Amino acid sequence: METKQISKAVIKRLPRYYRYLGELMEDNVERISSNELSKKMHTTASQIRQDLNNFGGFGQQGYGYNVHYLYTEIGKILGLDTVHPMIILGAGNLGQALANYVDFEKRGFRLVGIFDVNPVLEGIAVRGLEIQMLSELPFFLRENNVEIAILTLPKNKAKEMADILVENGIKAIWNFAHLDLETPDDVIVENVHLSESLMTLSYNLSKYRQEHVDK
């Protein structure tokens, strides 16, 4: 299968295009030019055209882009036209918060299981799913079709569970634990390191303070 390599930077921007196009649809905007869109998004028209042309020609000279069409096409590129069964490992605050994210379901991300180590939580329903014990995970994975595992466990538990997930054929992990998972090349890991995001904010705040010494 041929693969024109598309840069990570481009891919990170796709969901944002998707979001803006969705909003345009809500506002009943039918067509938009790269120039208009670039102004809305605070980017350049050139970048938008370059980005999109990685995936094909979605526009029309003299017209621009049809909002609905482009939205649908980007959706397909992002894989939002198929259902993705997911499980959550870690039914703490964060796990439960993610379980209750209505938006995900809308985009084809379907929660099919939620697990924890804490026996106190066993059987408690979250979004219609009873929390199961992590010990049942390997069995569950064999019996059910699961695509994405969401890891909201503490560090050491997360490391251990990642191995079990890989052994049982999981190919995509959304990792919220504060460590870099060591997984085979064919396993896709997307990290959300919240504390690192907060530190970036803190850096920018400190820098700003230094530049505008306010004392």
Add this chain to the structure above:
Amino acid sequence: METKQISKAVIKRLPRYYRYLGELMEDNVERISSNELSKKMHTTASQIRQDLNNFGGFGQQGYGYNVHYLYTEIGKILGLDTVHPMIILGAGNLGQALANYVDFEKRGFRLVGIFDVNPVLEGIAVRGLEIQMLSELPFFLRENNVEIAILTLPKNKAKEMADILVENGIKAIWNFAHLDLETPDDVIVENVHLSESLMTLSYNLSKYRQEHVDK
């Protein structure tokens, strides 16, 4: 105040260095060379040295870097040596999850208030703080020193509250709402767009499937 411009890419990497150095300290490692560290972190020694030298010379020829010293210095650069009072706007699942993140407190991020619109939540304690009504926010901001506001409200409410935050002098917003806030230049916004992260994962999964057509 002079400002040697440091690229965003470098800054995004700092918290990761900080994390690895912290782990090295836990393992009682006293010194490390850029080469050793690069192997652990799956990056290049050159990049590590370049990154660090944006902020000063923290190493020593023939020796490498003192782990504890470098850890402390990066901590200072990230502003982790001072206390940052924070408030959470939105006491839903995500807001409560963030409130309970113990790690933040450890790094100087101190939660001083938590707010919501829902009257049902009023007075309920989260991590020792009683949930207050958002209507009390302007008063609270005038009476208390708050640095960072964490926005975990739904889209439209978030937009409205961002304006109130700005009006009351908040200079840093950690935004979890699914929109790009329009704020003045002197207000720092760090976005965490969870659904966009998940879409990136979905894209990579779909791409992988296409490349290894398994049917």
Add this chain to the structure above:
DNA sequence: TAGATTGTTAATCGATTAACAATC
């Protein structure tokens, strides 16, 4: 047809990697 705007090539800019002299 004329005007608008894309798709795409070329130019520029920035970030990463390589190399090496300085120095502990």
Add this chain to the structure above:
DNA sequence: TAGATTGTTAATCGATTAACAATC
């Protein structure tokens, strides 16, 4: 001193922006 490894300059690579011919 010799060996190791930094700090820093130079070379390469990749991503963004500009320009423009193609075309709706």
